Amino acid sequence: MSYQVLARKWRPRDFGSLVGQEHVVRALRHALEQKRLHHAYLFAGTRGVGKTTLARILAKCLNCETGVTPQPCGKCTACLEIDAGRFVDLLEVDAATNTRVDEMRQLLETAQYVPSRGRYKVYVIDEVHMLSASAFNAMLKTLEEPPEHLKFILATTDPQKIPVTVLSRCLQFNLKQMLPAAIAAHLSRVLENENVEFDREALALISRAAAGSMRDALSLLDQAIAHGGGRVAAAGVREMLGAIDQTHLLRLLAAVAADDPRAAIAVADEMQARSLSFDAALADLAGLLLRIAMAQTVPDALGEDLPERAAIVDLAGRIDAESVQLYYEIALQGREDLPLAPDEHAGFVMTLLRMLAFRPEGASRDRIILEKTKASTPSADKSWPELARQLALTGATRELARNAELRRREGSLFELAVPKEKAYLADRNYQDKLQAALEQHLGSGVTVKVAVGETSGASAAAIENGEREARRAEAARAVRSDGFVQDLVDLFDGKVVDSTVGSKERGTPK
Ligand SMILES: [Zn+2]
Numbered sequence: 001m002s003y004q005v006l007a008r009k010w011r012p013r014d015f016g017s018l019v020g021q022e023h024v025v026r027a028l029r030h031a032l033e034q035k036r037l038h039h040a041y042l043f044a045g046t047r048g049v050g051k052t053t054l055a056r057i058l059a060k061c062l063n064c065e066t067g068v069t070p071q072p073c074g075k076c077t078a079c080l081e082i083d084a085g086r087f088v089d090l091l092e093v094d095a096a097t098n099t100r101v102d103e104m105r106q107l108l109e110t111a112q113y114v115p116s117r118g119r120y121k122v123y124v125i126d127e128v129h130m131l132s133a134s135a136f137n138a139m140l141k142t143l144e145e146p147p148e149h150l151k152f153i154l155a156t157t158d159p160q161k162i163p164v165t166v167l168s169r170c171l172q173f174n175l176k177q178m179l180p181a182a183i184a185a186h187l188s189r190v191l192e193n194e195n196v197e198f199d200r201e202a203l204a205l206i207s208r209a210a211a212g213s214m215r216d217a218l219s220l221l222d223q224a225i226a227h228g229g230g231r232v233a234a235a236g237v238r239e240m241l242g243a244i245d246q247t248h249l250l251r252l253l254a255a256v257a258a259d260d261p262r263a264a265i266a267v268a269d270e271m272q273a274r275s276l277s278f279d280a281a282l283a284d285l286a287g288l289l290l291r292i293a294m295a296q297t298v299p300d301a302l303g304e305d306l307p308e309r310a311a312i313v314d315l316a317g318r319i320d321a322e323s324v325q326l327y328y329e330i331a332l333q334g335r336e337d338l339p340l341a342p343d344e345h346a347g348f349v350m351t352l353l354r355m356l357a358f359r360p361e362g363a364s365r366d367r368i369i370l371e372k373t374k375a376s377t378p379s380a381d382k383s384w385p386e387l388a389r390q391l392a393l394t395g396a397t398r399e400l401a402r403n404a405e406l407r408r409r410e411g412s413l414f415e416l417a418v419p420k421e422k423a424y425l426a427d428r429n430y431q432d433k434l435q436a437a438l439e440q441h442l443g444s445g446v447t448v449k450v451a452v453g454e455t456s457g458a459s460a461a462a463i464e465n466g467e468r469e470a471r472r473a474e475a476a477r478a479v480r481s482d483g484f485v486q487d488l489v490d491l492f493d494g495k496v497v498d499s500t501v502g503s504k505e506r507g508t509p510k
Pocket of ligand 1: 065080
């Protein structure tokens with residue numbers, strides 16, 4: 001037995017099995033029941049939403065031997081021949097390949113003859129917007145004075161391109177894009193009937209990739225069955241689609257939220273090692289940011305069955321709404337710029353660095369710091385730079401807080417250290433001011449002691465320098481791999497001096 005592709009095998013043969021177009025089906029059923037038949041129908045909608053399927057079902061409704069009906073019998077010669085695609089009075093024309101006026105004239109000439117088998121001659125013209133102006137004119141004459149036995153069913157992905165004179169003579173139906181949940185539900189019915197094992201996440205991935213087209217979803221499902229050796233599992237589907245594992249993107253956003261360029265670039269490198277598409281990654285990243293924004297504004301709209309729901313809700317609590325909007329814009333812009341980048345990896349990294357460099361004034365950073373500080377115990381090591389950033393300080397006292405490392409904290413005692421070259425900051429006067437600011441911030445008595453000596457690069461200033469250096473190194477890398485720069489280097493036998501490469505600096509935190 002030969003294998004029949006799922007899209008064909010599961011093509012709906014009646015209104016009842018058509019998924020996702022209930023509003024159109026309801027109107028058509030009603031018209032057929034009332035026998036209020038129009039002579040021209042127009043089905044508009046994106047690819048794969050069921051336009052020609054609907055046209056064939058309607059052709060059966062009109063020609064079923066049991067009479068004009070919203071429920072064709074599916075057994076008479078007319079029904080069977082329409083299903084098999086060999087009913088003589090059903091003509092399907094693809095306007096994309098038959099745009100010329102002579103072809104249209106020829107077709108319309110035959111329209112004058114009465115049907116040979118059926119009740120109606122049904123002309124289905126797919127992609128009708130592709131017809132030439134003169135072909136539309138020829139059709140218009142027939143539409144103005146249609147023979148009783150003739151029905152036109154026009155289908156288009158682009159109704160805007162159809163002359164209004166033609167549009168006004170058609171009963172127009174707009175078919176909806178299929179929602180991923182509706183597609184997934186249909187796929188699971190198909191697989192249950194086909195006795196194929198599957199997991200829900202795999203179907204969610206396919207539904208998302210099908211972008212509203214049931215036909216594409218079923219073709220992908222065919223491939224997934226073949227790819228998975230008769231089983232449809234998330235890991236295999238992800239691999240088949242070349243889909244970006246959402247965990248990569250979640251880790252990326254977590255790194256951006258934590259203001260950690262090293263971690264963000266490490267994820268990008270990992271993605272490159274796996275040859276993942278950065279264009280698809282940016283599209284997915286924008287999709288992820290949209291879901292984070294939804295989690296922040298309309299949490300109910302976030303599907304319960306979303307595989308990465310918990311992680312999205314977590315990020316929604318860690319990134320402020322304004323930054324989410326900004327990152328979304330940057331992701332879209334990054335995708336647009338990608339073809340212009342030296343290479344995809346560089347373009348992707350640059351997009352991440354933009355997210356890290358530009359953030360709304362006073363946003364995110366403070367909130368993250370606040371949450372980290374809250375979460376860390378008072379005696380923690382690492383929280384000093386964050387605490388230092390939060391204190392309302394100016395001048396040399398601010399420099400002291402930024403350049404000092406916390407050696408030890410015991411109760412209300414803070415033992416700090418500054419490097420030798422910053423010894424002047426250990427001045428008692430600055431120490432007292434820092435102590436006062438800490439007391440005010442913590443709301444309790446504090447003792448600050450500052451020593452001069454060995455430091456380990458854990459001060460706020462050292463951390464910021466490191467980050468700046470990482471950004472500059474990445475910018476320098478991007479510049480070096482730029483085609484134009486390489487040409488210049490070759491032409492003048494030159495060399496890129498990394499230290500002269502600038503990168504966008506974030507404003508100094510308050
Ligand atoms: Zn029938």
